[in-house]
Amino acid sequence: MADKKLQIAIYWGAACGGCDVSILDTNEFILDVDALCDVRLWPLAADGKYKDVEAMADGELDVTIMHGAVRNSENEHMAKLLRQKSKIFVAYGSCAYMGGIPGLANLVPREEIFARAYLDNPSIEPGNRTVPLSETTVNGHDLEIPKFYDRVYKLDQVVDVDYYVPGCPPQPDQCKAAILALVGALTGTAEAPPKGAVVGAFDRALCDDCQRTKTEKKIKRFYRPWQIMQDPDTCLMEQGILCAGSATRSGCGVRCPNSGIPCRGCYGPAPNVLDQGAKLLSAVSSIIDSKDPQEIDQILEGLPDFTSFANRYGVPASLLQRSHRQ
Amino acid sequence: MTFEPKIVGFLCNWCSYTGADLAGTSRIHYAANVRIIRVMCSARIDPTFVLKALHDGADGVLICGCHPGDCHYSEGNYKMMRRYPLLKALLADYGIEKDRVRLEWVSASEGQRFADIVNDMTERVRALGPSSIKTALATDMAER
Amino acid sequence: MRIGVYLCQAGIGDVDAVNLHSIASYAANLPSVEVVRDLGLLPKVEPDAFAAEIRAESLDRLVIAGDTPGFFKPAFTRAMALAGEDPKEVRLASFNAFGASSGNGTARAKSVLACAALGVPFPLAAVPDTTAVRPGTLIVGGGISGIQAALEIADAGKQVHLVERTGTIGGHMAMFDKTFPTLDCAACILTPKMVSVGQHEMIDLMTYSEVAHISGSPGDYTIKVRKKARRVDVSACVACNVCADVCPQRVTSEFDNGIAERKAAYIPFPQAVPNAYLIDAESCTYVQSDGAKCGVCAKKCPKECIDLDQADEIVELEVGNIILATGYDVYDATKIERYNYGTLPNVLTALEFERLTNASGPTGGKIITKTKRVSKKRGEEWVFDVDEGVPPKSVAIIHCVGSRDANHNAYCSRVCCMYSLKFAHLVTEKLPGAKCYEFYIDMRAFGKGYEEFANRIKAEGTFVIRGRTAKVFAQDGQMMIRGEDIISDRLVDFPVDMVLLSVGLIPAHGSADLATMLGLATDDDGWFSELDYNASPTETERGGVFVAGACQAPKDIPDTVAQAAAVAAGVLKSIATGRGLNSRADLALSDIERRATSLVRI
């Protein structure tokens, strides 16, 4: 092993912070990481300033793990900056990988989000019409806050990404595996995964690991999980509960379906699938058990929010990426 | 100059593609805006194709299959029939005008019907104007 | 064993085909035959009286012989039971069931009787020898039946020669819009099959050709086919329509059943197979003027593939088996004066309506009434004009036109009820406000899904009236229809805008010639006779000659397809083994007697 510790940075974009927690959730392993690495930036764990990063030489960082999507100019700026400073740039977690939950906002225009957040929200003080502006003058001082973009981007729509670790958040085991793979590659002890690879996940869909019994599928009615008494041993889809497992990469350990919650697809599409939502749509609608258009419509009423379900973690990664409402 | 929409047509081999051929052999003239891609059955049409076409700059997508009950493969067209309403809902959620994507049943003897559908669709899409998807996505990337 | 032979006639078969006297004396000389009596035509057989005779003569087997003797069997069976004998020992010797109606009728009748007396089923005893079979097969007729049979055989890798009289294969089915009861589109089903036939390397497709002469024996037939001068090179033609564009001669289109026109240079319909044009000599100016006039199509043809001077050609084929799939024509509705077909413009036959409602037909599938057009050249005529024609507000459909009628054809045409219901569906579907009436006698919805279809049509709002329309007439310029609504117990007399005649089916013209060429029997109505109604519905008395589809009797598409495929079994079996059966017609009485005797132990 080389004497020099690996230089790493962990940073976040539009994120909830769960990904950071998932890294911490590796428990003692974090100590091994610490032993191996110098954590040069990790806002969650240590102080760090923009200028510190700016001061780094290009490629000074061995790895940057960035989670969170790109929602505003700060996210973009930092993504670009860290990319420049890093040898390997990892998109960590569903937001970075596909846009994630923040990406759902792509289905509505920015104006609507602002209106909802700052104007029409019931918790807003009556009469308060304050909307943040990226540039404003207060008491003669020009103030600037990051610019809120029209839409959310997944990380690789902004910068070049070397590897992806999916999950919302990535499972600690997978996190560990991904870090080990990177370390292996950097230290020359293991072969580097090809650029663009999804590490910390498997190639098959979730059903492969799901222990529920699967038979041939025909759906007469869709249910919300709370609408029926679930059979714990039968495929949720067969019970009429929309589950994205069949269209989602495995790697999460089937945690949701195991606890009676349908998969929502945070691990992203299976390899070679262009659009996770479209694929799920195709599969789910194909197995509807009816040949009558009216009955089909009636059955589909059981899926009132299909779009946001099927693209929950990946609107920016879908083919259409965002709403195109004029 | 009037706007000439680009429409991608996905046609099943047995009924609709044959119907389109019949329009040809019958010399029925219609708008040149639909470019046809042949698939064996409308059941082969993955919603991804439709999104891909829109993503790649299509102003509209036309899907044609055998009439219900007529499918060469017994029930393929029913699969399309089931996907369509959900696809329409998804497109609506993405803010795509509903006239941009259309499913029609065209039999092998309905050359005229095929031509009528193409003309009608062309007119409707023309009225909607060019699809902004491709340019919008390009703009998204260029200037944030 | 003591056998009594009783001759009874039901009067169904050809009574003069057999010499009953000679048969009676033959029967008397059969072993164990003790009593022979000729009971004559439609005898009244009293079981009690007969039981006495059976007892008196100590008979333990009865043979009832004659044309369709089954009509009398229950009386004899009862008599046997009353006499305390085994009722199973009543044997039938049905002359006409086993081909005793033509030629050597008497000898055949004797052999049938001999088998019955011996207690051996005739078909088991009357098995001809086998003979070597050539691998090729001739199929006459390129409708769905011929197409299906051709594909079945060719897909097995065997050579087929498909001879079709018109310029394209497809037959009647190609004219249809939808098919009952699933309402799937006929073209969607048929055109792929047609294309397969056209492209199949094992099918030698001869359209615009007719069988001119047949000679040879089972397994080794020599066929002369007249390839009528098409005047267009099929292999070169790219169906560009230039010839038709320039052709000055217009005639009515056979394919559109006269409701539209075509040129003398034409293609029957756009999806024709082969997809090539032809020149109709009858209407071609060049041909009719012996080359003095016109000829413009040949000059303009970009592929130069028109030879207006082409002559008919005779092609000789050698085949092992022949499949007749000549189909049907429809009954000439002008023969039924009270429906005024031909005088009232909007009285249409079924096939005309098929073309009218067909999406690829002259009106693009719009159901409209005819419009009067006056021109100097042709005077007044009624035509379908898409621009001016108006949709009918009411349509009446009359069943059994020319069928089930002693004055026309006594038989049921089997398909009309269902296609009429289909018409009703098309009318109500395409013209939502229009009223539709069906006048029927019995609603023969017998097939899979048919009854359900009939129920659906009623539910869709068609008025289904039991009672055949008596007449269609014009009153003050309005077409009227009169009939009895039997179930509602009243007469109906009301105006309609369109009347559809569900014309029955008749054997295709020229099928009688084929029957003569092959020495094949037809029934009284002209349909080809099968070997055995129940047991061998696709074979004939002639070895190596099969019948498929409607040429044997009216049939709907599923039954036709099944039968056409069934024919292929007979053909493929003989090709697979290289041996086929000789003609049963040629079996001698002594052969059958000998074989029957050897089978007695059964």
Place this chain on the structure above:
Amino acid sequence: MAIRANPKLIEELETYGAQDVSKCYHCGNCSATCPFSQDPYILPRRSMRSLQMGLERKLEGDLEPWLCYYCGECSQECPRDAEPGETMMSLRRWLTSRYDFTGISKLFYRSWRIELAAILLVAMLTGLGFFLFGLSQGNIHHYDGVNAFLPGEKIHFFDWGLAIVLLVLLLTNCARMWWFTIGRDKSKRVPLTAYIKSAYLLPMHFMTQMRYAKCERKRPWVIHLILMLSYVTMLILIMFFVKRMAAGPAIDWRVHAFGLAATVGLLGTTIFAVRGRIKKTENHYKHSHETDWMFLILLIVVAGTGILQFILHRSGLDMAANITYVVHLMSVVPMLGLEVPFSKWSHLAYRPLAMYFAEIKAEAARAEARASQGVRAPQAA
């Protein structure tokens, strides 16, 4: 309440000439073809149906058979050769026998032998009577017309006597017809006014047979009308002018012009009918019941001998005229005495009556409809 079917009735009707009714499969062609078919009288299929099922009582009460004139369109168009026209004819025969309370009619229709024997018997008796009277009182060599065998007033007495007997028989039969068709059905009340209002129909139909004229082909009507008018003319001449008819040798053209015309009419039409029945020229001539032949032959003989004795007398061949006259009467008496009340001839009364009754029933129905407002009278569709 269910009506009991009687599968045996159809066999009974066979003897009346309905041979083919079982073939009918009820396509309704005949009813719609029939020019007389009109709600509520749908001819002839309903009668065919009642007959097939043996609904005796219903058939008895039906007027339909009398509303049919046997133009034969129905039979011609019948797809099953069930001969609806002939069935209606047979039903008329059957009804005639039903109306007749004596049962003689039934005997005649069911056995031509009995009818023939009866005719011959009456003829012989007539002949014998005249012969006996003639032997005692007359002179065969001298033709004295009505007085040759009986005194004129006596023969008139005989005439009228016969006429009264006939009338009584015919009237009782008509009354039975009324009972079957109207009277028996207690559910329908027929107001007296209806009878009076429609009474004009009786003579009108009797004289003009205008209904027959509705048939598409007019010839049968013309023939029938000529026959009927000739017959009536002759009847009037005989009943009221018999003396002037018989007198001679001069020809009293005022009377004889009618007589000759009527004779030509009778002979012409009957010969036409015989020829027609032999050659089956008309639809209604295709099937001939024995009674049809007997009727025709009698009529021809009557007319033939009538004119013959006229010619013989005028030619001075008195003896021959006398013999012919006897033969004439030998045929006239059975014709009037047997045919009119018991056989085909009776339709001269039943047909106009049927039309009269039909109208009465329609009137009654209309009245009932008026009484119970809101319910509409039956109307043609």
Place this chain on the structure above:
Amino acid sequence: MEDLKIGVYVCNCGTNIAKVVDCDATIESASRLPGVAIARPYKYMCSNPGQEMIVADIREHGLNRVVVAACSPRMHEPTFRKALQQAGVNPYFLEMANIREQCSWVHEDGAVATEKAKALVKAAVLRVARHEPLERRSVDMCPDLLVIGGGIAGMTAALDLADAGSKIYLVERADHLGGNLARVDLTAPYLDSARDMLTDRMTRVVEHPNISLLLNSEVERLEGFVGNFQATIATKARNGNAADQVATVDVGSVVVCTGYKEFDASRITHYGYGKLPNVITSFEFEKMLREGGVETKEGKAPQYVAIIHCVGSRNLEFHAYCSRVCCMTALKYAHEVKSAVPGAYVSDIYIDMHAFGKGHEDFYRRSSEVKTLFLMYAKDDYPVIRRADAKDDCEMLIEVNESLSGETIEIPADMVILMVGMEARDDWADVAHLVNISGDKDGWFIESHPKLDPVATTTDGIYIAGACQAPKDIPDSVAQARAAAARILGRIAKGKLEIDAVFAEVDEDKCSGCRMCNELCPYTAIEFDAEKKRSHIISALCKACGACVAACPSGAIAARHFTDAQIFAQIEGVLA
């Protein structure tokens, strides 16, 4: 992979294309596309010189992909594929652009049509670049046959194939052959002897060296796929002590001829079947006919016999369908009653008289002529049978709302024959499951296509014949059985079973075993391997519709020749 060398050929089709589409411009644009080595026009590509041009170019320039822009591929795709093959290039390296039927013939404006033609050609070029070499394959076709059911249909199918040399396993549950037909005396409408017909067939079956007749036997299990089935057949032991015999045989095809069972007349209470002694079913009457015992239970000759049609058929309560044979059988009984009991009166109570076949109408007419009284009732308005009163000259009275007269009629009867309809056998679902086919709502087996293919099923290699598909009379059953035989013969004749090169495949490395696709295949070509937890497509059964491909949520199924990549390329092409 070798470099792409695409040849693009634009057909002028005389002037058919060239008149509207600017072929030179199309060529010019095509020649600039990636991978295009040659782009040429020709007057008639389909002509021999046209094809030879392609062959020569392939040989000379080493082309490895060809695009022909001409007429519809439905016309000439096979022609050009042959040309490629001739030149030694995989025939699937061809793509056609339809610039005639879908371009020059339907557009008038040359400029617009040319633009479209360019796009179509570009799509074809991009697509062909992603083509893969495909080979037709074949699997062995076992010539032997399993026939399930020894009725007339089963025997007919067996005999035809046995004559052609195949080994036949004819499995019959009962201890004798003949099925329902063995219970029939005479056949309608020619009143031929059913027994003679059966004796003929049975003798042939029993004596045929190629037919192995397994009576008292049932098929327990069927595994494999077309051409290669293994059937396990259990034969019941003759005597109680011996063990049942179980044998496994290899067969290439299966013909299911399990026939029908009769409707249970006691389900319709109006008829009093089972309560009134002289109300009998058609099959009970057949037995009387066979035994010469046409008499009432009291041993008297019935004077009045009534026949009621559509018992269990054509009604809402039981079966909506028509049983197809009962009308003719009823008419036959009318004749037979008159023969067995001269002087008897026969009433025939029907809904519609289905006398549709050859000779049927004539037979119906004859029944009328012998004075059968036909009474019509309306669907679902059942006649009601009751005991007659003592004063009546009959045993029973049937009340019918008679439609042809509009009257309610009472018909005398001493014997009533109920024309019981046909029903699917009770165990149809088991049989369907056994051979992997499906039944409709009434339990009749579903054919592959009612018109295209009424004998095959959606499971390749499994055929249906006779009344198990739907009620059928004898000639139609025989025809269908022979049709099945023909199809099998055709395949045997070729020895091998050719599999189209175009079919769908599951990439087992991607399949998660979610089983979304399993139910989608109408041809049951998708198998699920429970051990591996992977779905698998039997290519011999796949008809390449692509339904499963589109539906696979993890993109694990690929459609050969219609891959996502190929279609994506086409989309990009047409939108260029």
